[in-house]
Amino acid sequence: MKFLQAYLSCRAGAWLLAGAAGWLLAAGSARAQLVYADNFDYPDGELVGAANSPWEVNYPPADGARVASRRLLLTDARQESVRVNFASSYSSGFLYARLTVNFSALPSGDGNYFAFYRGNNADNLRGRIWASTNGAAPGKFRLGITTLQSPASLIAKDLDLGTDYTVVTRYEVKNSSCTLWIDPAGEDDATARVDYPADATGWSISQFGFLQTAYYQAGTGNYVGTLTVDDLRIGRTFADLQPPPRFTAITNAPDGTIHLRAVGRVTTSHVLQASTDPQSGNWLNLSTNIAGAGGLLELTDPDPATLPARFYRLIVP
Numbered sequence: 160m161k162f163l164q165a166y167l168s169c170r171a172g173a174w175l176l177a178g179a180a181g182w183l184l185a186a187g188s189a190r191a192q193l194v195y196a197d198n199f200d201y202p203d204g205e206l207v208g209a210a211n212s213p214w215e216v217n218y219p220p221a222d223g224a225r226v227a228s229r230r231l232l233l234t235d236a237r238q239e240s241v242r243v244n245f246a247s248s249y250s251s252g253f254l255y256a257r258l259t260v261n262f263s264a265l266p267s268g269d270g271n272y273f274a275f276y277r278g279n280n281a282d283n284l285r286g287r288i289w290a291s292t293n294g295a296a297p298g299k300f301r302l303g304i305t306t307l308q309s310p311a312s313l314i315a316k317d318l319d320l321g322t323d324y325t326v327v328t329r330y331e332v333k334n335s336s337c338t339l340w341i342d343p344a345g346e347d348d349a350t351a352r353v354d355y356p357a358d359a360t361g362w363s364i365s366q367f368g369f370l371q372t373a374y375y376q377a378g379t380g381n382y383v384g385t386l387t388v389d390d391l392r393i394g395r396t397f398a399d400l401q402p403p404p405r406f407t408a409i410t411n412a413p414d415g416t417i418h419l420r421a422v423g424r425v426t427t428s429h430v431l432q433a434s435t436d437p438q439s440g441n442w443l444n445l446s447t448n449i450a451g452a453g454g455l456l457e458l459t460d461p462d463p464a465t466l467p468a469r470f471y472r473l474i475v476p
Contacts, residue, residue, distance in 0.1 A: 194245050194254065194393040195367065201226045206241055217242040217277070217368050224369060230389045233273055234264070235372045235382035242368030245393075248279045250363040254286075254330045257400035259389040261323050265300050266290045268381035269309065274388075276330055277366035284370075285362060286330035286337050287311065290383050300384070304328060304339035304355050312353045314341055327400060333361040344426045346397040367393055404429060404456070404473045415464040420457060421473055423450040430474040431458050437470045 201209040206224045207216055214224075218240035225232045254276060270291025275284040289303040289311035296317050302324075303313035318324060318341075329338040329346075334357035341351040372382055392400045404423035412418055423429045428449050432442040450456050456473075463469045 192394065192399055194247075194249075194395065195243060195391070196393070197243070197391045198229065199226055199231045199389060199391075200229050203227055206231060207239075214241045214243050216240070217282075218370070218373050220374070224371060227387070230261075230387035231369065232385075232387055233369055233371050233383065234385040235267070235271075236385075237371045238374050238377065240368060240370045240373060242277055242366045245365050245367070248363045248365040249332055249395075250361070251333055252331075252395060254332060254364060255394050255397055255400050256286075256326075256328045256330075256367065257390070257392045258326050259323050260302075260326055260386050261389075262290070262300060262318070262320050262384055262386040264385035265298070265320065266292055266382060266384040268379065269293060270300075271372070271376065271381050271383045272305070272311070272370060273383045273386065274369050275367070276364045277368055279363035279365040281362070283307075283362050284368070285335060285364065286328055288326065288328060288339065289313070290386070302326060302339065302341060303353060304337045306335040306337055306355055306358050307360075312339075312355045314339065314351050314353045316341060316351045327397070329397070330364070331357065332364055334359050335361055367391075404450075404454075404475065406471075406473070409471075415462075417460040417463050417469070418458070419460070419471060420455070422454045423456050423473065424475065425450055425454050428476060429456060430476060431460075432472050432474060433460060433463070434470045434472075435466055435468060437472075442472065 201212055203226055206212055206214050206226050216239060220238055222239050223237045224239045224241045270289060272287035272289045274288040276286045277284055285306060287305050289305060290300055291313060292300050294313060295301045299317035301313045301318060303311035305311035325342050327340040327343055336357035337355040339353050340348060394400050401424055404421055406419060406421045408420040410418045428447055430447050431445045433445050434442045445460055448456050448458060
């Protein structure tokens with residue numbers, strides 16, 4: 160039986176095996192050095208107390224930060240705030256967070272924050288991610304960030320309800336400066352970015368959390384609206400947060416070429432390499448490809464037909 164095998168490296172791995180019975184995809188291998196990650200793959204219902212959930216109540220009452228269809232659901236109609244503990248406390252360097260948000264109801268009043276870092280064993284909420292309609296066109300909203308106090312610094316970009324946005328934050332622990340990006344291509348992307356200045360009051364950070372309407376804010380009229388959160392990743396560098404590229408399909412074309420499909424990092428170069436023996440360390444560069452919309456990569460090996468086996472991997476330089 161003749162096999163073709165595809166291997167994906169760059170901090171994470173995925174193997175594609177081709178055989179007579181069809182294609183088999185199995186993922187695994189090393190992962191980025193993350194502080195915490197959560198895809199909210201819990202049963203629908205309360206987040207706190209769900210099977211295998213590490214989340215706990217930050218602010219009572221315990222009235223429902225909920226999971227719905229594998230996303231965290233936050234709404235200003237409820238007051239529960241939740242947090243998760245890091246394995247370590249951080250007193251220097253940077254913390255980065257990446258999450259996917261989708262709003263279904265607009266913030267009201269001046270808006271409010273829905274995500275935060277929490278001080279080590281103290282209710283000191285830092286690096287607050289803010290949602291507001293201030294400055295936005297009717298029916299739109301904006302996102303921003305503040306170290307501690309309002310008003311937040313908002314990105315001057317109107318956002319739509321019912322749309323997924325990738326939000327990335329950077330928090331400098333020692334001086335509490337913050338940065339927020341929306342759908343960034345990289346750390347130097349200034350397309351949709353805002354910075355909040357340092358306040359010189361560093362605080363050790365050991366938790367991350369989400370807020371709905373804090374009990375002490377009820378009745379103010381400044382609320383966050385309704386949103387879902389998914390794909391939470393927290394790390395020490397921007398690169399830690401990026402999902403690793405992965406192969407999704409491999410096919411034999413009638414002309415003898417091999418076609419591969421992968422998902423990588425949007426607007427980023429990926430090098431497709433091949434080897435007849437990956438243990439040898441000898442890899443041949445086949446092509447350099449820039450991922451398009453949604454990170455899609457369409458790849459081709461033009462001449463594998465005479466080989467008994469072929470191994471592939473994607474490298475992000």
